[in-house]
Amino acid sequence: MAVNLPLPSNLLPVPGIELGFAEAGIRKANRKDLLVMRLAEGASVAGVFTLNRFCAAPVQLCKEHLGQHLDRPIRALVVNTGNANAGTGEPGLAAARETCAALAALLGCQANQILPFSTGVILEPLPVERLTAGLPAAIANLKMDNWQAAAEAIMTTDTQPKAASRTATIGGKQITLTGISKGAGMIKPNMATMLGFIATDAGLPQPLLARLVKEAADQSFNCITIDGDTSTNDSFMLIATGASGLQITSADSPEYAALAAEVLALSQQLAQMIVRDGEGATKFMTITVEQGASVEECRKIAYSIGHSPLVKTAFFASDPNLGRILAAIGYAGVDDLDVSKLDLYLDDVLVAKAGGRNPDYREEDGQRVMKQSEITVRVRLARGSHAATIWTCDLSHDYVSINADYRS
Numbered sequence: 001m002a003v004n005l006p007l008p009s010n011l012l013p014v015p016g017i018e019l020g021f022a023e024a025g026i027r028k029a030n031r032k033d034l035l036v037m038r039l040a041e042g043a044s045v046a047g048v049f050t051l052n053r054f055c056a057a058p059v060q061l062c063k064e065h066l067g068q069h070l071d072r073p074i075r076a077l078v079v080n081t082g083n084a085n086a087g088t089g090e091p092g093l094a095a096a097r098e099t100c101a102a103l104a105a106l107l108g109c110q111a112n113q114i115l116p117f118s119t120g121v122i123l124e125p126l127p128v129e130r131l132t133a134g135l136p137a138a139i140a141n142l143k144m145d146n147w148q149a150a151a152e153a154i155m156t157t158d159t160q161p162k163a164a165s166r167t168a169t170i171g172g173k174q175i176t177l178t179g180i181s182k183g184a185g186m187i188k189p190n191m192a193t194m195l196g197f198i199a200t201d202a203g204l205p206q207p208l209l210a211r212l213v214k215e216a217a218d219q220s221f222n223c224i225t226i227d228g229d230t231s232t233n234d235s236f237m238l239i240a241t242g243a244s245g246l247q248i249t250s251a252d253s254p255e256y257a258a259l260a261a262e263v264l265a266l267s268q269q270l271a272q273m274i275v276r277d278g279e280g281a282t283k284f285m286t287i288t289v290e291q292g293a294s295v296e297e298c299r300k301i302a303y304s305i306g307h308s309p310l311v312k313t314a315f316f317a318s319d320p321n322l323g324r325i326l327a328a329i330g331y332a333g334v335d336d337l338d339v340s341k342l343d344l345y346l347d348d349v350l351v352a353k354a355g356g357r358n359p360d361y362r363e364e365d366g367q368r369v370m371k372q373s374e375i376t377v378r379v380r381l382a383r384g385s386h387a388a389t390i391w392t393c394d395l396s397h398d399y400v401s402i403n404a405d406y407r408s
Contacts, residue, residue, distance in 0.1 A: 013147070014176050015241060019149070022135070034135070046066070046206055046209040048213055049235050054086065060096075065113070074114070077116075081116075083124055100112070106139055158277055162180060162274065163179065179196065203240055219268065250278055279396060293384040304332035313396050341382035
């Protein structure tokens with residue numbers, strides 16, 4: 001059951017991109033598991049990917065094709081669920097290349113103008129013949145307003161689709177942004193077993209778009225954690241079609257700043273949707289570390305709290321065993337941390353003051369906060385002016401059950 005996560009609504013088409021889906025039977029019958037996104041001439045694409053050294057075949061091929069973007073602009077993206085095509089060696093790369101070639105032949109472009117994405121089970125061969133057989137059906141229903149179906153087509157253990165839209169007026173032009181994401185487990189910074197796609201009808205050259213997608217990822221998808229596992233297929237893509245007539249050519253322009261703010265807001269919304277739908281999650285937690293000597297040390301401490309199984313299980317049980325948070329702060333790796341200056345809050349409740357239990361703290365106050373479905377943990381280090389925020393969830397019995405049964 002997702003934590004306070006409404007179903008997508010009012011999704012807006014983005015001129016310059018069409019989406020089509022199919023039921024290809026890649027892993028299970030009678031479910032959407034194949035998505036094609038066709039881009040109009042003049043669109044640009046940029047992305048960031050997993051840092052896992054065992055990165056999947058489609059990730060390797062995406063990087064290769066994006067490197068040739070200036071010579072042959074990207075014309076389409078293809079996504080399959082049910083199989084990650086990771087840990088599959090040379091046969092996996094061959095399957096990813098066959099996928100690109102098959103779609104390119106249907107769309108009348110070159111294979112290196114296609115970006116492939118896969119998500120699902122690792123270490124199993126991709127049934128590429130089923131995938132390619134499903135491509136004509138996906139192309140046949142290409143529509144600008146298929147975003148809802150697209151969000152459904154990329155789900156794995158997600159309990160519901162994740163999608164959202166925004167509009168803004170920038171440079172005198174009405175701009176639309178729509179995005180989808182998927183992910184519920186194997187979620188950790190440096191991307192995770194997640195896919196994210198945002199499209200806008202603003203126009204940016206590919207180098208500028210590459211800067212924007214990295215900036216957005218660093219403050220959104222790289223600020224979430226569910227279980228501390230970094231997967232093999234993580235990808236976050238930003239597509240700019242230019243169909244609105246707005247062309248942004250400089251990162252120093254007010255138009256770039258305005259668009260960056262909209263992209264970041266949508267990226268954070270989609271990233272938080274992943275946490276809210278974390279496998280077995282019952283609590284959504286915001287962890288903020290303030291007054292640090294650097295953003296890096298603030299993030300290090302925030303992630304130490306967010307990754308701790310002991311902290312996460314305490315939150316699941318609504319048990320204010322809050323010494324676990326102090327322990328996680330202490331082993332975060334900030335060697336010169338003076339814990340005697342540290343304050344710890346749960347929402348508005350001051351739990352620890354100057355490195356020790358607040359004399360006025362009452363356990364019933366802590367339990368009151370921990371029974372909420374949304375909780376903020378705030379740590380003040382008294383070391384400087386920097387801060388960082390991450391988002392995470394609790395760890396429940398259902399997380400174990402879902403992952404124990406994932407392949408069945």
